[in-house]
Amino acid sequence: MGSKGGCGCCSCLCGCLFSCLLSLIFQILFTVLVILALAAFIFWLLFRPNEVKFYVTDASLTQFNYTSNDNTLHYNLALNVSIRNPNKRIGIYYDRIEANAYYQDQRFDTETLTPFYQGHKNTTVLSPVFHGQQLLTLGSSEVSNFDSDKNNGIFGISLRLNIRIRAKLGWIKIGHFKSKIKCGLDVPLTSSGTSSASPFETTRCSFDL
Structure with missing residues (x-):
C-alpha cells in the first residue's frame, strides 16, 4: 500500500x-x-520609414521601327528615372540595378546601371539608354497594335527595374532586399526633334518588395 x-x-x-x-x-x-x-x-x-518613390520624368524615343519580314525591332529610347528617398534617418544602398524595356510584354533590351548610395531626403536621377535592334516575334494582332501605335505616334512601353538594396540605419546596415519597379509609359515618337503627339507626361512607378 x-x-x-x-x-x-x-x-x-x-x-x-x-x-x-x-x-x-x-x-x-x-x-x-x-x-x-x-x-x-x-x-x-x-x-518612420516611408516608401521610396520612383518616377519616369522624361522619355525620348527617336526610333521605333518593326519589320515583320525579319521580326526585328530597331529602337532608340532614353529615359530619366527619378528616385526619391523621403526618409530622414534611412539611407539606401542600391547594390544592383537592372533596367528592362518591354513592348507588348516582350523584353527588347536590358541595361545594368551603376550601383550607388542614396542619402536621407535625397533625389537621384538615373538615365538608362536603350539603343539597338532585337529579334521580336509579334503575332498578327500584335503587329496590328504596333501599326495603331505608329499611326497615333505614341508607343506603350514598359520599364521594369529589378533592384537589390540595403538600408542604412545610423551605422547599422541591413539587407539584402530584392525589389521590382514597374513603369507603364506612353512614349511619343519624335522625329527631327519634333513629335506630332502630345509630350511625354511624368509617370509614377509601382514599387513591389
Missing part, C-alpha cells in the same frame, strides 16, 4: 513540474513577443 502511495505522489509531482515548465515556456515566449513588438514600435517612432 505504501509503495502505491509513493508512486502516486511521484506522478503528481512530475505532473506539477511539467505544468510549471510549460507555464514558464509560455511566459518566456510571451515576454519575447512583447519585447519584439515594443522594439518594432520604437524603431518606427525613431525612423
Whole structure:
C-alpha cells in the first residue's frame, strides 16, 4: 500500500513540474513577443520609414521601327528615372540595378546601371539608354497594335527595374532586399526633334518588395 502511495505522489509531482515548465515556456515566449513588438514600435517612432518613390520624368524615343519580314525591332529610347528617398534617418544602398524595356510584354533590351548610395531626403536621377535592334516575334494582332501605335505616334512601353538594396540605419546596415519597379509609359515618337503627339507626361512607378 505504501509503495502505491509513493508512486502516486511521484506522478503528481512530475505532473506539477511539467505544468510549471510549460507555464514558464509560455511566459518566456510571451515576454519575447512583447519585447519584439515594443522594439518594432520604437524603431518606427525613431525612423518612420516611408516608401521610396520612383518616377519616369522624361522619355525620348527617336526610333521605333518593326519589320515583320525579319521580326526585328530597331529602337532608340532614353529615359530619366527619378528616385526619391523621403526618409530622414534611412539611407539606401542600391547594390544592383537592372533596367528592362518591354513592348507588348516582350523584353527588347536590358541595361545594368551603376550601383550607388542614396542619402536621407535625397533625389537621384538615373538615365538608362536603350539603343539597338532585337529579334521580336509579334503575332498578327500584335503587329496590328504596333501599326495603331505608329499611326497615333505614341508607343506603350514598359520599364521594369529589378533592384537589390540595403538600408542604412545610423551605422547599422541591413539587407539584402530584392525589389521590382514597374513603369507603364506612353512614349511619343519624335522625329527631327519634333513629335506630332502630345509630350511625354511624368509617370509614377509601382514599387513591389
